[in-house]
Amino acid sequence: MDDSIQAIHTGLQAIVGSDQIFTGTATDRWSRDWTGQFEGMPLAVVRPGTCEEVAAILRLAGQYNVPVVPIAGNTGLNGGAYGAGSILVSIERMNRIREIRSDARVAVVEAGVIVAALDSAVGQYGLTFPLTFGAAGSAMIGGVLSTNAGGANVLRYGNVRDLCLGLEVVLPDGRVLDLMTALKKDNSGFDLRDLIIGAEGQLGIIIAAILKLHPRPVFHATALVALEDLREAPALLNAFQDASGNAVTAYEFMSRSYVAGYEKLVPTARRFFENFYPAVLLVELATVRNEELGELLETVLGDAMERGVVADAVIAQSDMQRQEMWSLREAAAELAFRKHPVIDTDIAVPVDCVAEYLERIPELGPVST
Numbered sequence: 001m002d003d004s005i006q007a008i009h010t011g012l013q014a015i016v017g018s019d020q021i022f023t024g025t026a027t028d029r030w031s032r033d034w035t036g037q038f039e040g041m042p043l044a045v046v047r048p049g050t051c052e053e054v055a056a057i058l059r060l061a062g063q064y065n066v067p068v069v070p071i072a073g074n075t076g077l078n079g080g081a082y083g084a085g086s087i088l089v090s091i092e093r094m095n096r097i098r099e100i101r102s103d104a105r106v107a108v109v110e111a112g113v114i115v116a117a118l119d120s121a122v123g124q125y126g127l128t129f130p131l132t133f134g135a136a137g138s139a140m141i142g143g144v145l146s147t148n149a150g151g152a153n154v155l156r157y158g159n160v161r162d163l164c165l166g167l168e169v170v171l172p173d174g175r176v177l178d179l180m181t182a183l184k185k186d187n188s189g190f191d192l193r194d195l196i197i198g199a200e201g202q203l204g205i206i207i208a209a210i211l212k213l214h215p216r217p218v219f220h221a222t223a224l225v226a227l228e229d230l231r232e233a234p235a236l237l238n239a240f241q242d243a244s245g246n247a248v249t250a251y252e253f254m255s256r257s258y259v260a261g262y263e264k265l266v267p268t269a270r271r272f273f274e275n276f277y278p279a280v281l282l283v284e285l286a287t288v289r290n291e292e293l294g295e296l297l298e299t300v301l302g303d304a305m306e307r308g309v310v311a312d313a314v315i316a317q318s319d320m321q322r323q324e325m326w327s328l329r330e331a332a333a334e335l336a337f338r339k340h341p342v343i344d345t346d347i348a349v350p351v352d353c354v355a356e357y358l359e360r361i362p363e364l365g366p367v368s369t
């Protein structure tokens with residue numbers, strides 16, 4: 001072994017102890033992502049347990065000029081946690097929910113807390129951490145902050161940037177940046193927090209965060225809505241928002257080829273419509289106390305059907321049906337990565353330009369949506 005590599009291993013051992021260092025095939029869990037697109041042997045994977053240990057690792061890496069890549073749940077789809085030849089710093093041991101301050105509706109958490117675990121922990125206070133997406137059962141707070149994840153509730157609650165008040169970060173030279181404020185109104189100085197959110201670990205390693213919580217909706221009304229023309233979707237969304245006082249939590253579009261692909265992927269899944277329509281929308285309204293959401297959904301849909309805007313619609317009659325509708329939507333990543341080659345990226349388009357955007361995609365070549 002090269003002298004400097006030996007020195008790095010010795011240094012890492014002194015910081016975290018040898019049982020928190022993994023090399024060779026023991027790094028498999030971290031050295032490839034589940035899409036199979038990014039795979040590379042790191043110099044070592046280390047699992048620090050404290051902010052001080054992270055700081056010491058970064059100082060050591062700086063001394064030997066070795067790259068460092070933080071890794072959380074390893075569910076990212078774009079190779080952000082790819083770390084061949086580098087020290088991969090797994091934050092999974094820093095997974096304490098330090099405090100749930102229900103009166104202030106904030107949670108103080110470490111970066112290794114799993115997204116869905118936080119949401120279930122705050123449930124007992126009638127609150128929710130509303131970020132949700134297919135990998136919420138594995139993705140961690142440090143990872144979702146670093147990718148500024150959105151998910152299925154983004155329409156109502158915004159990206160994770162909108163859910164974060166404070167951050168604790170170790171900078172590349174080992175200094176600790178304490179931005180752990182719980183202030184909702186904070187007009188002091190430069191906004192370093194927003195610089196770090198979405199930086200994919202390039203500016204430092206997130207250790208902890210103060211996150212906003214919201215009242216936990218308990219009534220849901222969910223439907224799959226088939227449209228002949230996606231151009232009708234923005235006006236229909238506004239009709240749902242106006243009728244419900246902005247209670248729409250999800251409004252997710254699935255194309256004809258997506259729905260057909262899902263049928264192939266899960267042949268036993270319920271088929272909601274006889275026909276394949278150009279656009280299927282998953283619509284969900286949610287509130288804390290209004291039990292009449294179902295009727296409201298039906299009224300807006302009935303009106304839209306009379307006007308010929310909606311071709312067909314199915315309203316979930318049970319929690320199981322609601323889950324089945326969500327399973328259809330949440331297969332997106334799995335479906336996408338069955339195709340080869342695949343270039344996966346997040347594209348954001350203003351709501352009233354989505355239909356035109358999708359129509360113009362084929363101009364780029366043989367791309368499926």
Ligand SMILES: Cc1cc2nc3c(=O)[nH]c(=O)nc-3n(C[C@H](O)[C@H](O)[C@H](O)COP(=O)(O)OP(=O)(O)OC[C@H]3O[C@@H](n4cnc5c(N)ncnc54)[C@H](O)[C@@H]3O)c2cc1C
Nearest residue numbers: 072073074075076080134140142143146149150151201206
């Ligand atoms: C099935 C599925 C569905 C998805 N659906 C959506 C969706 O609807 N909307 C959406 O926005 N995204 C979606 N995603 C992507 C999602 O945003 C990412 O998977 C998630 O944010 C990554 O979290 P992670 O904990 O797995 O981070 P990782 O994959 O481990 O890391 C992601 C990035 O963050 C960096 N990082 C990790 N921890 C830290 C830290 N402590 N400090 C600094 N940097 C760090 C890593 O270096 C890497 O660059 C989906 C992914 C999957 C697999």
